[in-house]
Amino acid sequence: MTHHPLPRAQTPEVVAQRLLRTSVAHSFDPVTDIDWEAPLEEGAWFCVPERLSLYGTPLWEGMDEQQRIELSRHEFASLAGMGGWLELCLIQMLARYLASRDLKDPRTHYALNEMGDETRHVTMFGMLHRKLGCPPYGPPAYLRRAFTAGSLAFQDLTTFALALVTEELLDRFQREIAQDERVQPLIRRICQIHVIEEARHVSFARTELRNSVAHTSSTRRAFHRHLTGLAASLDVPCLLDPSLYRAVGLDPAEARRQARSNPHFKETMLWSGEKLIAFLTETGMISRAQHLWWRRAGLMR
Ligand SMILES: [Fe+2]
Ligand SMILES: [Fe+2]
Structure with a gap:
């Protein structure tokens, strides 16, 4: 395909150098920057109620405030x-991206820095x-197995497109939670930290993805478009573990x-995917042939 050179301010090397400086x-550090000893607030929510999966349903109408x-x-x-597991997957994908890179390259340094961020995020989610x-x-077990087998076929295109699937979706939920005074201060603090650090990851993934698209043949791109769509259609519906409904006293099948x-x-779900779908479409990582996968993921009409 025709390769249009990026303006200098947006070349992957310049972006990586800028992101390294912002990281400093x-x-x-979630161990010391979050007050884990503070008691949870009575009557506060753990996320924005209007975004809950059952909001507005007949089951919701039958629940009292405490159960909601x-x-x-x-x-x-x-x-x-699920976010923590997806970030562990990203750490593995970044390790593979790094395996063939020059150690002197700022993109290598930034990817290593991002792995460091993700190890702290997974710790933060675990402590939560x-x-x-x-x-x-x-x-679920089948998704763990699918990642182990399927990720062998990933290349930079799939790595950074799938990084964006996790990062852009969670970013939308977490930005809103961080602003909502009805939500527990602990959860708002976690979301605030995650949003700040993930903004860098989104910039890096977007830049790397654009760069990979420009250097990949159309046949190979078509394969990775399908692989990305298929992976998203498996991942995204698993963000909510169905066993959670039983834990709050509801019939899991009905819920x-x-x-x-x-x-x-x-x-x-459509709102959470708006920016992601627009970006992947604009960069040529979603074409009409993959709409079915993205509809299955719940991110397209
Ligand atoms: Fe993260
Ligand atoms: Fe990230």
Whole structure:
């Protein structure tokens, strides 16, 4: 394909150097920058209630305030559990990206820095799980196996497109939570830290993805478009572990059925994917042939 050179301010090397400098100025340690000893606030939510999977359903109407708050605790724990696992996957994908890179290159240095951020994020989500006392929510066994086998075929295109699937979706939920005074201060602090550090990861992934697209043949790009769409269609529906409904005293099969057909929740998922879908379409990582995968992921109409 025709390769249009990027303006100098946006070349991957210049972006990586800028992100390395920002990392020095704005990085957090979840062990010391979060007050884990502070008690949880009575009556506060664990995420934005209007974004919960059952909001507005007949089941929701039958729940009292306490049970709704409990649902928010388990839904946030599930997002954190699945988010932590996806970040562990990203660490593995970055390690593979690094294996063939020049150690002198600032892109190498930034990718190593980002791995460091992610190890602290996974620790933060793990400490949150302990604090919330929820079951260890995470991916189903088939998804773990699919990643182990499928990721062998990943290249930079898939690595950075899939990094964006996790990062851009969680970013939308977490920016809103960080601003919402109805939510527990602990959760808002976690979201605030994660949003600040993830903004760098999104810049890096977007730049690397644009660069990879410009250097990949159209046949290879078509393969990775499908692989990205397929992976997203498997990952995204697992963000909410269905066992959480039982933990809040609901019939899991009925709750899952109502969540799946809930128009509010469908809109929430579309809203969470807006920026991601626009970017992947603009860069040529989604074409009409992959719309089915992205609809299955709940991110397209
Ligand atoms: Fe992260
Ligand atoms: Fe990240």
